[in-house]
Amino acid sequence: MAAPDFARLAEQLIDWHAHQQRLLPWRAAPAGQRPPYSVWISEVMLQQTRAETAAGYFERWMERFPTVQALAAADLQDVLKLWEGLGYYARARNLHRAARQIVENHGGEVPAERAALRALPGVGAYTAGAILSIAFNQPEPILDGNVQRVLARLCDLEQPIDEPAVQQHLWQLARMLVEAAPPAAAGDCNEGLMELGATVCTPQKPRCLLCPLADSCAAALAGRQTERPLRSPRKSSPHYDVAAGVIWAGAPFQSQLLLAQRPAEGLLGGLWEFPGGKLEKDDADLAACLRREIDEELGIAIEVLGWLTTIRHAYTHFRITLHTFHARHVSGQPQAIGCQRWLWLGIEEVARYPLPVTDQKILAALHAQKNG
C-alpha cells in the first residue's frame, strides 16, 4: 500500500476541524492560544472520560482552581472531592503533585519542553504531546484511543494495535502526520484527529460518508472499516466478592458511623470508604469476612447486623460484587492499621468527603433506607 499523503491529510483534518468541532469549554480560544494550564487539565480529564462528561468537571475545576498556583495551594481532599465520580483517582493526585512541582521548579509556568513535562507526575507521552501541540503549537504527536482507531483504519493495519511494535508504528504515523501540518497548525491537526475519532470515526459505526479523509482511507476503500482496529484476544477479568460495613457506634441511624480513608497510593488512594475487604477462602461467610477485615484494618470488634445493599462494579482489571451490611461497634478503639485515618461521622457529614462511586451508592442506599 502506498504511504498516505500526510500533508494532504493534515490539511483536510485542519479544515474539517475548523468547521465541525464541538463547542467545549476548554476550546474557548483556538489551539495554540490556550493557557497551557487549561490544556493540561482538560487533556488529563479526557484520558478516561467522554468530553460531554468532562465538560462540567472542567468548568467546576477552573472555577475552583483557576491557576497552577491555586491547585498547588489546595488541600488534596478538596481536589479529590472535585474529581469524585470521574474515576482513576491517581490522575487527580498526580495533577496536585505536579502543580506543586511546577510552582517549585518552573516558576508556576507549565513547561514547554518534552523532557520537563515527562518528569512531572502523571504526564505520559500522550499528555506531553497534547500540551506541546495544543498549547504551544509544537509538531509533537499524540496517540490516544481515538487516534489509534483512525490511524489503524486509514492505513488498514492488519496487526493487533495493542502489540508493542504496532504501537511504535502508530506513534510514527502520528508523528509524520503532525509534522506534515502547516507551521503553527500542529495543535489544530492533533485536535482534529482526536475529534474525528470521537465524532465520526467511532468504534462501532464509523460515519465514512461524512469523513473528510474517506478518499484516502485504506480500510474504508476496502470495506473493512468495521473490522479495524484489530486487538489481541482479551483475558476475562477476575471477579471478587467484597464485604463492606456501615459500622454504627450504637443503634443504626441514631448514632455516628465509621468512615476510613484508604492508603495514599494505589487503587482509589486517599478516598474515604465504608471499610471492608475481599472474601477469602477461609472466611465462613460474608459476615465472618467483614468481622475479620475490620479487625485487620481498624483493630476493632463488630457485630454484623442486617444486609443493606449489593453493588456490582467493574474496575479496569477486575470486577467486584460489594455486599454491604449494617454493623455495630462492639469493642476496641479504632486504629489506622490498614487505612490512613478514620472518623466517626454523622450520616449527613459523609458526603463532604471524597468517596469512590461504590461508596456513593452505599450512601444513597443508606439515605433511601433512612427516608423510606
Ligand code: SF4
Ligand atoms: S473513512 Fe471511515 S474508517 Fe476511514 S477514517 Fe474516515 S470514518 Fe474512519
